[in-house]
């Protein structure tokens with residue numbers, strides 16, 4: 311009897327479940343452009359196939375960009391990756407991205423961030439971090455930290471930035487003497503870590519020395535646990551990794567807590583300091599465990615966000631300049647004009663820290679165009695926003711060849727603008743959308759044709775990057791001190807491939823050296839050069 315009931319129940323349950331899954335896969339978001347989904351796997355299998363076709367270890371954005379292209383590059387594309395992650399909308403149009411991140415009456419600080427990404431990074435940033443917080447708590451944090459990023463204050467950071475860059479130069483000198491191959495990404499990471507340690511905690515991290523601080527060592531190990539992740543999997547798929555992360559995070563947190571407690575007394579007297587630590591503790595009467603925790607969340611967030619993407623930008627900038635002789639010459643000419651013909655770092659330091667030095671940082675127009683172009687082609691970060699069923703969020707689609715214009719309901723979805731699609735859109739950037747052309751940011755006519763929202767490396771709207779100007783200053787200063795003194799040569803992937811007849815590098819029609827295999831990005835928390843940007847360096851003669 312019981313067996314018959316069970317059989318009947320299963321017989322009823324199977325079609326019921328199938329009809330549920332069928333609805334979710336094929337009907338629920340049928341309004342959104344998408345590749346044909348499978349009833350059982352949604353787009354998981356298709357994503358897997360595109361990832362297999364992408365170069366080894368490529369960032370998932372590379373596969374998603376290929377899927378988006380295969381669908382005819384619509385403004386939005388659904389990826390149903392349930393149960394691995396929430397249904398995701400890839401946003402490939404700057405017009406739609408702008409609607410997602412702007413303030414509205416319903417969402418005065420723009421749509422909330424998707425918790426999936428930040429939950430995954432919670433060991434690094436903590437649960438109350440400025441990057442993941444919402445509403446009024448976010449507003450209060452942003453207001454607290456804004457003064458630390460005011461343009462005048464940032465310029466007072468020039469001397470410590472230069473000091474740390476000199477340690478970077480020491481490393482380059484020794485690598486130039488040895489002729490060894492090295493990871494420029496690693497070198498730049500240590501440099502930007504040293505700088506951010508000064509900005510956040512007002513301490514020397516020793517990241518570029520042979521004897522880094524304990525905190526630096528542990529935090530570095532923690533970041534490394536995200537190193538070769540490829541795709542973001544839920545914690546229950548990788549329990550051992552999760553355990554290692556949580557024990558490293560605890561160790562890093564304990565060191566940070568003791569720094570906070572140690573410095574609390576001193577900082578209450580040093581009211582003028584604008585380090586992130588000092589600003590976090592301003593007005594704090596009672597340093598209770600909750601305040602310490604929230605403070606540590608901000609410190610680790612700034613330590614992470616403040617070094618990671620800037621180091622990537624520095625690495626790609628040296629790479630693009632090493633293969634674009636025209637742009638390298640133009641940067642050097644600009645530096646000669648602004649800093650004088652003596653390319654030695656000591657001379658550049660004297661100019662930067664002398665009268666009018668701060669102003670020079672803002673006159674590096676070509677160099678700034680180079681960095682903007684690097685961030686266009688190789689955006690290291692992005693955003694993902696979430697909507698709940700019933701939020702009533704709609705976006706207006708621009709007309710496109712593959713989908714009609716008009717309003718689309720976006721409720722119950724994660725919205726993910728992919729910068730490497732938007733910023734390489736041929737409709738905006740023309741035939742050279744995939745090519746490094748810094749001049750596009752200098753020619754007023756060309757610039758007038760680029761809508762502001764089509765370049766969004768720091769994201770836009772109220773939740774745009776608080777550290778963008780600091781990142782630009784750091785990269786400009788590092789370039790001013792180094793680029794005339796050294797010649798960088800890429801090795802391995804992305805290396806210049808010399809002509810078979812002359813043995814010399816050959817330039818293509820865009821003035822770039824031809825390379826054997828094009829570089830690409832991998833995922834290592836953010837998007838990084840796939841091979842750590844392996845280089846050789848020689849002191850320029």
Ligand code: HEM
Nearest residue numbers: 441615616619620623691692693768769773775776777781
């Ligand atoms: C080239 C370097 C950088 C790039 C490309 C970059 C990019 C971004 C992007 C795309 C966001 C939005 C993230 C999201 O919506 O989830 C963001 C937010 C943020 N960035 Fe940056 N960033 C850079 C450098 C920095 C630096 C130097 C700092 C700190 C010193 C910093 C601190 C932050 C913080 C705290 C947020 C969260 C802002 C908020 O939600 O109010 N970033 N960044």
